[in-house]
Amino acid sequence: MPNQASRSQLAVGLMSGTSMDGIDAALVRLSGPSDEPRLRLLAFDTLPYPGAVRDRLLRLAAGEATTAGEVSQLNFLLGELFAEAALRVCRRAKISAARLTVIGSHGQTIYHQGTPTRESGRQVSSTLQIAEPAIIAARTGAPVVADFRVPDIAAGGQGAPLVPMVDYLLLRDKAKGTVALNIGGIANVTIIPANAQPEDVFGFDTGPGNMVIDALVRHFTRGRKTFDAEGQIAARGRVMDSLLRQLLRLPFLSRKPPKSAGREQFGQDFVADYFLAKRQQRTVDLLRTATELTVAAVAQALEQFVFPRARINRLIVSGGGAHNRLFLAGLQAFLPGLSIELSDHYGLPADAKEAIAFALLADRTLHGLPGNLPRVTGARRAVVLGKIVRP
Amino acid sequence: MPNQASRSQLAVGLMSGTSMDGIDAALVRLSGPSDEPRLRLLAFDTLPYPGAVRDRLLRLAAGEATTAGEVSQLNFLLGELFAEAALRVCRRAKISAARLTVIGSHGQTIYHQGTPTRESGRQVSSTLQIAEPAIIAARTGAPVVADFRVPDIAAGGQGAPLVPMVDYLLLRDKAKGTVALNIGGIANVTIIPANAQPEDVFGFDTGPGNMVIDALVRHFTRGRKTFDAEGQIAARGRVMDSLLRQLLRLPFLSRKPPKSAGREQFGQDFVADYFLAKRQQRTVDLLRTATELTVAAVAQALEQFVFPRARINRLIVSGGGAHNRLFLAGLQAFLPGLSIELSDHYGLPADAKEAIAFALLADRTLHGLPGNLPRVTGARRAVVLGKIVRP
Numbered sequence: 001m002p003n004q005a006s007r008s009q010l011a012v013g014l015m016s017g018t019s020m021d022g023i024d025a026a027l028v029r030l031s032g033p034s035d036e037p038r039l040r041l042l043a044f045d046t047l048p049y050p051g052a053v054r055d056r057l058l059r060l061a062a063g064e065a066t067t068a069g070e071v072s073q074l075n076f077l078l079g080e081l082f083a084e085a086a087l088r089v090c091r092r093a094k095i096s097a098a099r100l101t102v103i104g105s106h107g108q109t110i111y112h113q114g115t116p117t118r119e120s121g122r123q124v125s126s127t128l129q130i131a132e133p134a135i136i137a138a139r140t141g142a143p144v145v146a147d148f149r150v151p152d153i154a155a156g157g158q159g160a161p162l163v164p165m166v167d168y169l170l171l172r173d174k175a176k177g178t179v180a181l182n183i184g185g186i187a188n189v190t191i192i193p194a195n196a197q198p199e200d201v202f203g204f205d206t207g208p209g210n211m212v213i214d215a216l217v218r219h220f221t222r223g224r225k226t227f228d229a230e231g232q233i234a235a236r237g238r239v240m241d242s243l244l245r246q247l248l249r250l251p252f253l254s255r256k257p258p259k260s261a262g263r264e265q266f267g268q269d270f271v272a273d274y275f276l277a278k279r280q281q282r283t284v285d286l287l288r289t290a291t292e293l294t295v296a297a298v299a300q301a302l303e304q305f306v307f308p309r310a311r312i313n314r315l316i317v318s319g320g321g322a323h324n325r326l327f328l329a330g331l332q333a334f335l336p337g338l339s340i341e342l343s344d345h346y347g348l349p350a351d352a353k354e355a356i357a358f359a360l361l362a363d364r365t366l367h368g369l370p371g372n373l374p375r376v377t378g379a380r381r382a383v384v385l386g387k388i389v390r391p
Numbered sequence: 392m393p394n395q396a397s398r399s400q401l402a403v404g405l406m407s408g409t410s411m412d413g414i415d416a417a418l419v420r421l422s423g424p425s426d427e428p429r430l431r432l433l434a435f436d437t438l439p440y441p442g443a444v445r446d447r448l449l450r451l452a453a454g455e456a457t458t459a460g461e462v463s464q465l466n467f468l469l470g471e472l473f474a475e476a477a478l479r480v481c482r483r484a485k486i487s488a489a490r491l492t493v494i495g496s497h498g499q500t501i502y503h504q505g506t507p508t509r510e511s512g513r514q515v516s517s518t519l520q521i522a523e524p525a526i527i528a529a530r531t532g533a534p535v536v537a538d539f540r541v542p543d544i545a546a547g548g549q550g551a552p553l554v555p556m557v558d559y560l561l562l563r564d565k566a567k568g569t570v571a572l573n574i575g576g577i578a579n580v581t582i583i584p585a586n587a588q589p590e591d592v593f594g595f596d597t598g599p600g601n602m603v604i605d606a607l608v609r610h611f612t613r614g615r616k617t618f619d620a621e622g623q624i625a626a627r628g629r630v631m632d633s634l635l636r637q638l639l640r641l642p643f644l645s646r647k648p649p650k651s652a653g654r655e656q657f658g659q660d661f662v663a664d665y666f667l668a669k670r671q672q673r674t675v676d677l678l679r680t681a682t683e684l685t686v687a688a689v690a691q692a693l694e695q696f697v698f699p700r701a702r703i704n705r706l707i708v709s710g711g712g713a714h715n716r717l718f719l720a721g722l723q724a725f726l727p728g729l730s731i732e733l734s735d736h737y738g739l740p741a742d743a744k745e746a747i748a749f750a751l752l753a754d755r756t757l758h759g760l761p762g763n764l765p766r767v768t769g770a771r772r773a774v775v776l777g778k779i780v781r782p
Binding site: 050052053056063064065068069071072073076077079080110121124135137147154387388390 | 441443444447451452454455456457458459460462463464465466467468470471501502504508510511512513515516517518519523524525526528529530538541542544545546775778779780781
């Protein structure tokens with residue numbers, strides 16, 4: 001990777017994941033050369049989506065009927081909301097948005113098809129993130145990088161995951177083999193062998209993260225709760241062994257990496273088919289089983305696809321799921337040989353890590369540096385990610 | 392406007408209008424300073440949409456039900472088709488696409504809301520053009536500028552029309568007041584007073600162009616024909632005076648500029664309400680009346696909004712409608728004081744002009760020059776248009 005002169009820059013990363021709770025905004029100071037960046041989190045904030053907006057986004061992402069007009073209007077509306085999130089995290093740190101070098105906005109994914117399907121007679125993959133970057137640029141006065149996934153798909157990749165590059169930049173170690181596990185709606189891992197070069201890194205989505213659990217909690221509380229705080233509800237239930245065994249045989253879980261997942265695999269249909277169809281079961285048991293599925297799928301993926309290829313010493317956990325005690329306890333039980341830590345210990349608070357990642361990826365794009373890892377996404381080549389929109 | 396060193400560059404403009412027949416591609420050589428560009432058309436070509444794709448686009452643009460997935464997949468599919476159109480026009484001129492300085496892609500509009508409407512509690516305008524520029528860049532190896540309308544909307548404008556800047560650059564005259572009339576699906580005018588500065592130029596959509604006529608032809612021929620060649624069918628009919636008078640009182644026509652129109656105003660609903668509801672009428676009379684509406688709306692707009700403000704000597708006509716003899720004869724009848732010419736006389740073949748315009752606008756964006764005219768679009772300021780996507 002090309003090196004650059006040392007610099008100290010302010011950047012914001014904006015991210016809203018598959019759970020669609022709101023917009024995470026991380027303000028960071030970047031310094032050091034581009035291939036060994038140093039990063040300090042100055043402020044982090046989440047701007048919740050208004051309920052009506054969230055409902056519309058969930059409908060769209062679930063594949064329900066919409067119009068081109070609704071997609072267009074939501075794209076610009078979310079642009080305003082993402083801009084507000086950026087301005088708010090800057091105010092929190094008492095820093096003017098005009099001082100930002102760049103804003104990296106992942107946007108809100110409403111569709112992701114990483115492998116080609118037939119479309120009017122052609123094989124087409126695609127991805128669609130909304131939150132119009134030109135609105136963010138106009139409101140903040142800062143250059144914005146967005147549509148990170150698109151160039152990777154244009155190069156034949158799956159367009160995700162993209163955080164592995166950031167894991168490589170920030171978490172690699174000369175002596176220790178590392179797995180970075182992020183548990184958002186979907187769970188994904190980045191594998192960084194000891195003393196790795198970029199081309200040694202690989203990673204993939206292991207399966208559901210919080211998505212199934214959140215859907216069950218919403219369903220059974222009729223929307224009063226949106227997640228199982230610290231795993232407290234599931235802790236009262238028991239794992240339904242036969243259901244879990246059935247789920248661990250899902251084709252997605254045994255498919256070879258690279259692979260990426262989303263609501264298409266683990267959304268409403270999945271929850272309805274495998275969990276809500278079982279009316280005679282206790283809610284807490286369903287939740288406990290969904291929780292165990294996340295952990296067991298991670299462990300199974302590591303056993304099957306990682307340990308045969310790399311010596312691993314530690315597992316560094318981030319994402320909203322890092323707060324779920326059942327996850328951490330379950331991971332330690334399944335993977336007794338690994339040291340299990342939170343990303344917080346590396347200056348990357350678990351909740352903020354993904355937003356931070358897009359600040360760093362935007363900085364790379366601004367400097368013309370590739371942001372994907374072809375071995376991770378399956379792309380034919382390393383490419384500069386995203387579109388640059390100047391205010 | 393800033394001046395630049397002389398240069399000679401190859402650029403491609405890609406455009407598909409509201410008629411959605413196919414992708415127009417113009418390959419041009421640009422030379423001279425940016426504020427007095429010289430332009431030579433090297434090749435022009437139209438890549439028709441496959442029937443199935445066109446049908447889907449028409450459905451989307453008509454506001455019919457779709458999914459986020461269909462919008463996303465069509466965006467990437469159209470990216471491939473737009474890339475093919477660019478490569479084909481280059482082959483036609485025996486020029487390698489790798490030699491292009493830039494490709495300007497207008498994309499395919501599937502939604503345009505130039506004035507704000509209420510959206511989850513906020514006022515939102517938006518526009519949505521598809522044909523993923525990152526795909527075009529990856530396939531051609533050339534930088535691509537796309538999403539031209541978006542920054543103008545972000546600056547409070549209507550996002551259209553954008554061709555007036557190009558009219559100003561190429562058609563202005565020290566002594567003659569000029570109206571450039573483009574008749575595509577929608578008809579629009581650019582008014583360039585004699586010896587104008589950019590801020591003296593204004594323009595707006597006058598109403599339907601070919602959109603209503605094409606819809607009627609498709610309807611009555613059950614899709615066997617898609618337009619009324621040279622106005623031959625309409626020529627056999629008579630104008631229905633009372634319907635025409637009723638149509639000329641449409642609120643859109645008397646609304647003050649700036650204003651822009653699309654399928655939202657003159658699409659299927661409009662055709663059904665005003666034309667197809669009249670079952671007892673002859674087809675040729677309906678077509679003749681739709682044809683007269685286009686011309687009368689142009690004349691009415693000039694009388695009402697242009698002649699009181701500027702001395703006009705000539706009308707320069709472009710767009711597919713330039714081939715309709717009833718249009719040209721009608722314009723001359725309504726506007727006897729004007730010299731009426733085809734844009735072909737100025738090196739801008741009528742069919743190619745819009746595509747050429749986006750090659751020129753892309754070149755401006757690449758050089759950091761604004762592309763909108765605030766007086767035309769209603770934007771608060773002149774802005775650089777579009778997003779730059781590098782291969």
